[in-house]
Amino acid sequence: MMENVMTAIRLVPLDHYLILSFLLFSIGMVGALVRRNIIIVIMCLELMLNSVNLLLVAFSAYHSDPGGQIMVFFIMLVAAAEVTVGLAILVLLKRNTNGVDMNQLNRLKW
């Protein structure tokens, strides 16, 4: 079963994974940088994390090294925790400013 998955992954050349991962990461980063809506920003962060996951799995399959997949589990775990915190901030931001504009957070400066 596991072997089948590996074989399936190897059907696609490694370059394609690289390009896709790069694109996903770039989209995520640009989104996180330029968007002000905090929901979008959190989604972009998830996108960046998952692009890395994709790359890890691809390399893991190509190198027949399960270590990469284990790392993916860790990242997913961290992402889940991070999103919990992020959404909690989002809820509080909504309650306090009646909006989801991330730049409102600069009020915390004072």
Added chain:
Amino acid sequence: MVSALDLHVLMVPAFPLLGAVVIGAMRRKLKGNTAGILGTALIALSFVVSAILFLHRGADEPTHITTLFNWIHVGAMDIPFAFQLDALSLWMMLIVTGIGTLIHIYSIGYMHDDPRVATFFAQLNLFSFSMLLLVMGSNFLVTFIGWEGVGLCSYLLIGFWYTTPEFNYAGRKAFVMNRIGDIGMVLAMALMFYQFGTLNYVDVMKQGGMMATGNPLIVTATLLLFLGATGKSAQLPLLTWLPDAMAGPTPVSALIHAATMVTAGIFLVVRSSVLFQLAPYTQDIILWVGVATALFGATVGLFQNDIKKVLAYSTVSQLGYMFAALGVGAYSAGMFHVTTHAFFKALLFLGAGSVIHALGGEQDIRKMGGLKGVTKTTYMTFLVATVAIAGIPPLSGFFSKDGILASTFAESPLAYGVLVFAAMLTAFYMFRLLFLTFFGTYRGTAHLPAGQAGPHESPKVMTVPLMVLAVLSVIGGALNIPHIFGGHDWLKTFLATAADGIGMERLELSASTEWMLMALSTSLVLLTIWYTWTLFGKKTTLDGEPADMPFLKRLIAKRWMLDELYAWLFEKPYSWISRHFFGIGEEKIAVPATVGTGKAALGLGEWLRKVQTGNTSFYLFGMMVGVVVLLIITLFGV
């Protein structure tokens, strides 16, 4: 495994330590005489145990080592915390605890009215503990703890009445002067450890004894040890602290600055006598430093008017005698003089304290006189001590001083001549002190405490120690009666069991030479006493001020300008350098550098804080730029 002997040895320093801790901790709770009685009882117990050790001393084991614990164990260094019990340490223990007990008793009376009496006794007990550590240590390092401990207690007790700034300065001066000597001691220890790989007296002496005479390393080590000894025992050039140390309460002067602590230097030299025996060069230096100090102290003592200052310079002078004895290799003679000097000088100081007490704090002998009839016990005991220190037979001072003089004569007639001259000066200043204080008419105006009509005799608690010490001063000479009087040099034989160096001393003089030397010094001293009587015996008027005196007399009265010389040699240049370092180093370099650094940091912060906009996107951007820069550095190795 602790044998009964070991237990006894440990008890000796343990009692005063206990006293110091307990009295020190409860000093606010102890009322009246409690602290004094407690402290006295503990030091007396210490003396009793020492006496037991002395009486039950096994002839089969001349040197007994009691190891308490393994103190320092680093690499090749192995230093146990151990006590060495042999004739020398035992003798010093008896002196320290014995005289210490008497002075503790005396202090109960003397310090009776002082509000900090408990602190006083705690410090006095701490001193006894340190001194015992010093004499009992089985290696240089344990001795060194005691060495520093007595230095600390000396400092504390000199400045005991700390509300007077001069007393604090005196304490500080003693401390600093002693530190100069201590450098020598530390260096000597390092040198010996480097050479022998151990600091245990037994091992160092065993290995050192096998080295050649005049070995440069031994000469250096002994010179450094002697430097330490000059500091502690107030020899030239490190003596100016001792007269100032008289600022402390009189019992302190008696115990620390006359009977025990200042003899630590002599003890150290005797303890290392094997090494000194191998360094003739050092011995010559010791001899002449001792002779010069004996003369210096005796001359300055001539014109001092403070009763305690006279005794202080007398102590300096007598310590010079002891070192002269060590310089000619007469170690037992030196130790003998340490012993008798402890008796009569403690007695003199306590007697002086009694006089000061009687006059309500007056210390100027020009304002005393005629006390003979009022303070009878003090007068009688003081007279005994004066005769003893002058060296009139058959009192103790005669035998010990004669031992030193005879040994010196065999080695160097010139040194002998100077010492005899100093002995005449000793007789002069001591009898001048005696006559001015107790004879003639009362010249003082006496600011006596309220309710006290005139000078009065001290209470029993103070006079009984005086009487005991007077008896010891009289019969102390019996400890070491030379063969010429049919004695057996008991002390010398006793101490010879302690170390190899002691005993191989004193070129034998013919009996006729010895008789002649004795007759000469004794008759000269008697002549001096008669001369002193004609000058001061019936004196009713006051001496003039130094300004009226001829040049030499004025110079001596000003203590040979030694303090002024040191001020000019060390203090002035040091202040000058400090002032200029302050002007340049501090104001031109250090201050601009530190203040400038602070200002730069502030300015940078002022500028950089604009980065903290609160805009999250900007932070993310900054982070990304950072990561990219790091990536570029990693990938291209920029």
